[in-house]
Amino acid sequence: MPYISHTDQQRAQMLAEIGLKPEDLFSDIPPALWCRPLNLPEGLSEQEVRSRLAAIASKNYIHLTCFLGGGFYDHFIPAAVYALTSRSEFYTAYTPYQPEVSQGTLQAIYEFQSVICRLTEMEASNASLYDGGTALYEAMMMALRLTRRNKVIVDDSVNPIYRVMLHSYTRNLKIELTETENAGGLANREAIRRALDEQTAAVIVQNPNFFGCIDDFTDLAEAAHSKGALLIVSCYPISLGILKAPGAMGADIVTGEGQSLGLPMCFGGPYLGFMATRKEYVRQMPGRIVGQTVDAQGRRGFVLTLQAREQHIRRDKATSNICSNEALCALTALVYLCLLGKEGLRETAQLCADKASYAYQRLTAIPGVRPHFPAQWFFNEMVLDLPCEAAEAAAKLIERGYAAGFPLSRYYKGMNNSLLIAVTEKRTKQEIGMLAEELEAIL
Amino acid sequence: MKRKEKAMKLVFEKSAAGRRGLRIPKSDVPTSIHLKKEYLRAQPAALPELSELDVVRHFTELSRRNYGVDTNFYPLGSCTMKYNPKVCERIASYPGFAHLHPLLPQLRGGGMLTQGALEVLYETDLMLREICGMAAFTMQPMAGAHGELTGIMMMAAYHRDRGNHKTTVLVPDSAHGTNPASAAIAGYTVKTVPSDEHGCMSLSALKAMLNEETAGIMLTCPNTLGLFNPHVKEICELVHSVDGLAYYDGANLNAIVGKVRPGDLGFDIVHVNLHKTFATPHGGGGPGAGPVGVAEKLVDYLPVSVVVKREDGTYALEYNRPKSIGYIAPFYGNFGVILRAYVYLLMLGREGLERVAENAVLNANYIQEKLKAYYDVPHPGICKHECVLSAARQVKESGIHALDIAKALIDAGFHPPTMYFPTIVKESLMIEPTECESKETLDAFIEAMIAIAQKARTEPETLRAAPITTPVGRLDETKAARELNIACL
Numbered sequence: 001m002p003y004i005s006h007t008d009q010q011r012a013q014m015l016a017e018i019g020l021k022p023e024d025l026f027s028d029i030p031p032a033l034w035c036r037p038l039n040l041p042e043g044l045s046e047q048e049v050r051s052r053l054a055a056i057a058s059k060n061y062i063h064l065t066c067f068l069g070g071g072f073y074d075h076f077i078p079a080a081v082y083a084l085t086s087r088s089e090f091y092t093a094y095t096p097y098q099p100e101v102s103q104g105t106l107q108a109i110y111e112f113q114s115v116i117c118r119l120t121e122m123e124a125s126n127a128s129l130y131d132g133g134t135a136l137y138e139a140m141m142m143a144l145r146l147t148r149r150n151k152v153i154v155d156d157s158v159n160p161i162y163r164v165m166l167h168s169y170t171r172n173l174k175i176e177l178t179e180t181e182n183a184g185g186l187a188n189r190e191a192i193r194r195a196l197d198e199q200t201a202a203v204i205v206q207n208p209n210f211f212g213c214i215d216d217f218t219d220l221a222e223a224a225h226s227k228g229a230l231l232i233v234s235c236y237p238i239s240l241g242i243l244k245a246p247g248a249m250g251a252d253i254v255t256g257e258g259q260s261l262g263l264p265m266c267f268g269g270p271y272l273g274f275m276a277t278r279k280e281y282v283r284q285m286p287g288r289i290v291g292q293t294v295d296a297q298g299r300r301g302f303v304l305t306l307q308a309r310e311q312h313i314r315r316d317k318a319t320s321n322i323c324s325n326e327a328l329c330a331l332t333a334l335v336y337l338c339l340l341g342k343e344g345l346r347e348t349a350q351l352c353a354d355k356a357s358y359a360y361q362r363l364t365a366i367p368g369v370r371p372h373f374p375a376q377w378f379f380n381e382m383v384l385d386l387p388c389e390a391a392e393a394a395a396k397l398i399e400r401g402y403a404a405g406f407p408l409s410r411y412y413k414g415m416n417n418s419l420l421i422a423v424t425e426k427r428t429k430q431e432i433g434m435l436a437e438e439l440e441a442i443l
Numbered sequence: 444m445k446r447k448e449k450a451m452k453l454v455f456e457k458s459a460a461g462r463r464g465l466r467i468p469k470s471d472v473p474t475s476i477h478l479k480k481e482y483l484r485a486q487p488a489a490l491p492e493l494s495e496l497d498v499v500r501h502f503t504e505l506s507r508r509n510y511g512v513d514t515n516f517y518p519l520g521s522c523t524m525k526y527n528p529k530v531c532e533r534i535a536s537y538p539g540f541a542h543l544h545p546l547l548p549q550l551r552g553g554g555m556l557t558q559g560a561l562e563v564l565y566e567t568d569l570m571l572r573e574i575c576g577m578a579a580f581t582m583q584p585m586a587g588a589h590g591e592l593t594g595i596m597m598m599a600a601y602h603r604d605r606g607n608h609k610t611t612v613l614v615p616d617s618a619h620g621t622n623p624a625s626a627a628i629a630g631y632t633v634k635t636v637p638s639d640e641h642g643c644m645s646l647s648a649l650k651a652m653l654n655e656e657t658a659g660i661m662l663t664c665p666n667t668l669g670l671f672n673p674h675v676k677e678i679c680e681l682v683h684s685v686d687g688l689a690y691y692d693g694a695n696l697n698a699i700v701g702k703v704r705p706g707d708l709g710f711d712i713v714h715v716n717l718h719k720t721f722a723t724p725h726g727g728g729g730p731g732a733g734p735v736g737v738a739e740k741l742v743d744y745l746p747v748s749v750v751v752k753r754e755d756g757t758y759a760l761e762y763n764r765p766k767s768i769g770y771i772a773p774f775y776g777n778f779g780v781i782l783r784a785y786v787y788l789l790m791l792g793r794e795g796l797e798r799v800a801e802n803a804v805l806n807a808n809y810i811q812e813k814l815k816a817y818y819d820v821p822h823p824g825i826c827k828h829e830c831v832l833s834a835a836r837q838v839k840e841s842g843i844h845a846l847d848i849a850k851a852l853i854d855a856g857f858h859p860p861t862m863y864f865p866t867i868v869k870e871s872l873m874i875e876p877t878e879c880e881s882k883e884t885l886d887a888f889i890e891a892m893i894a895i896a897q898k899a900r901t902e903p904e905t906l907r908a909a910p911i912t913t914p915v916g917r918l919d920e921t922k923a924a925r926e927l928n929i930a931c932l
Contacts, residue, residue, distance in 0.1 A: 001794075003525075003526055003791075003878070003879055004799075005880065005884075013882070014809050014882060020808065025801065025804045025805055028671050029673070029699075029702065032676075033675070033703055034703060035704040037793065038573055038701055038796060039573055040570060041793065042792040042793060043795045046530050046790070049534075050530065050533070052789070056563060057534075059559030060557050060558070061557075068547065070546055071773075072544065072545055074542075074544065078495075080464075080495055082536075084499065084503070086532070087506040088512075089509040090505075090511070090727055091511070091527075091532075091725075092512040092514075092527055092724050093511040093726075093727045094524055094725045094858075096727065096728065097861075099915070099918050100850070100910050100913040100916065100917065101913060102509055103913075104506050104508040104509035104727075107505055108502070108505055110453075110929070110930070111455070111931070113930045114930040115488075115490060117930045118490065119490075121484075121488075123930070125930060127728070130586060130729075131585065132773070133770075134585070141628075161770065164769055165771065165772075165773070168768055168769030168771055169771070172599045172603075172630035172631075214478065242478070242484065243478075243482060243483060243484060244482055244483060245484055248484065265543060265544050265545060266535075266540065266542075266778055267778040267779075268772075268774025268776070268777075269730070269772070269776060269780070270729075271773075279927075282927070288728065290929065291928055293918050293919045293920065294922065295916040295917060296919075299914075299915050300450045301918045302918075303920050305929070311623075311624035312619075312620040315624060316626065316633040317627070318620070320628065321588045321592055323586075323588050323619075323620070324729040324731055325729050326726075328727055334454075338454055338491055338493055338501070340467075341465075341490050341491060341493060342488065342489065342492055343487065343492070344465050344467055344490075345488060346487045346488075350475075351467065351468070351470055353478065354472055354474055354476055355470070357472075357476040358474050377479055395551035395552045398551075399552075403544060403550070403553075407550070410549070432472070
């Protein structure tokens, strides 16, 4: 066994030194509780396991040109990202409980919190959460605690996967979750204002929303605040390279999925949830937080702070049950954002928007293909209506080498012909042109 | 001697306007769109401006200010910091896994393009069933505590389905804080069961607390004192007698893997911290993965989707499960973490897994025995994968606390054990060596612990000054909380 160092002789020696026989080690467990030998295969060598897993990996088809998005995107990842995050001092470390030997992780988290605040234009961020969906759920719970109210309004242009998660998590709680139907691709102002009352804890919206449409929620923040409710905005961090930040709209809690910041798609995880808020709400924020301080000699250092909110201190009264963050994913996002820098992120976002705009022109030029929300501005994702069932068209395009987009019929009634198409900076003019030709050919 | 360390600059303090770390390709499309001005941000986000070399130096320097398992012995109790085989990292980076879009199997015909990934999920599920003695697993929970919440949500669904009116979840006083927090967040009232004089949950106290309102119990076995409760099967039966469910917190599964199966003991729900027992890296605090296994009577409540194997041998995702608790994750869990655990399981096989528990337990007992003359052992006798020492003697004799001992260990080149947990032991130091460490490493650690015990008597002031070999000394945590500075804006 390569992962156990003891030789048989050493084991015998160790047992002798502490006066035990091998059978003593489990003598505290009543024999009646012992299990039968496990029915598992024999262990493999590294050579065998690598060839077996290479064969399994080859059953996954990754050669489709990717126009799939839906909140998870095929962005370019610079080589330096993996080179740095694969340093074992980062990935084989634990939660930084001993700050003197964990300054690397702690300073990185402090810097991560800082870039999230700068991107979202908020004052406080935590050290990350599991993913964008659980971050949104935690934001909702935080709003319920802050307002001591029990109603939440969610617009249906918020990612439907996240909306079903909100329902699962609150099934045993006395929370009234109201979903409003979007108005022409944007959050439904009229329905939200109608639903808002003195018992509303929060209004939840997304930008760009699930349809890719861009919105400005300044008016909704005012409407929510006038009733004493909070505005929660879920956002796509790459878009913040050019789009108005949720903080500038008056949002109270901002969350999002950080996968697009240098993390591979990896079949759904590990990903990265981020969360930012106003400084006044920080004591109700879930998750870990790193703070700056000094040692006895006045040297700057970083520690986990405000731990009195957390489960290991407050147990059943904690702000949440989570006792980890996605530290390595947060580090990845930080390294990615540092490499891109101020201009690089802006240019990447602009490139996404430009290429999506080109794709829109090419695809809507096909007879029978029309935008579903013609009046709306979009960032890098759009809903196009096809002259046939979208799921069928997508299936045909897979055979031609394109993951053309996500058919919306699964989540939205009456949108059987609608396809959600995402374009990142990785897609070339030629790939977009080929998609248009292939789509035209199958229609 | 003290290293001369300068305070490290923040990445923002190294920024120079106009510097670039990455060239962005020129646009190859004819359009350059100008979005409506009200939708745009006034100025670009104030990210740092650095060259690639600046970024590489900055993060390489940060990495040097961290202990990891690859650099130092890391006996952090209950965290199970075992060695992470390199081959797992290599395989996780195969493009066939890393570049797979999670929505692909949700397209018509797309499932056939992700057969490899679905196979990994399905096979890991089967192996975990065998190891834990459960009927089925969900791979979706993204951490141990997330698994706890998922398990409690299934517990609630079970009771709701049977028309039971249950309000309370019981947890022992030695439980991880996540147990009561998870139960509370799912809507239950939490009641704490005290430990008896042997360090295990008091059977008589449990009997007195069980009633019709009991939805279930959450138990770690061996517990956070490293002790296996011999009455664990009886506890499960008692809970079942009031139609409650027994939840097994698998945080300490490393101690019994291949020896005892929670399902055989009568547990209905189990979560497994893959990063602990199956050697996926902790990443400085995450990502983890916390698959949850259930007994037959709870299979219908598992979250969607569920990976199934069809008669023709292909894999598919099943969504139509009316009793399911619904989605608890957007997709299939932390796939990259599950994949690493799968590789580890394949490499260990049956025999390797049995060796894990044997050697983890040997190492913990070796440390406990060798140190019992120098530190108090509140619960002597055989321990499982971790031992809990107390610095009560040092506090009394020379005012040296568990914290001072931990910091002195840093100067000796070791990551400290867990301090002040479990809270039911005063001045506790919880040591978990894992099965991976060699006799030589354990001997060096024991020697350091003995030297510290001696120094506590002879020169306690040097321990209070520790650590002195690190970039920073002991940090002012009160100041950090009072003068809150959590972002550089």
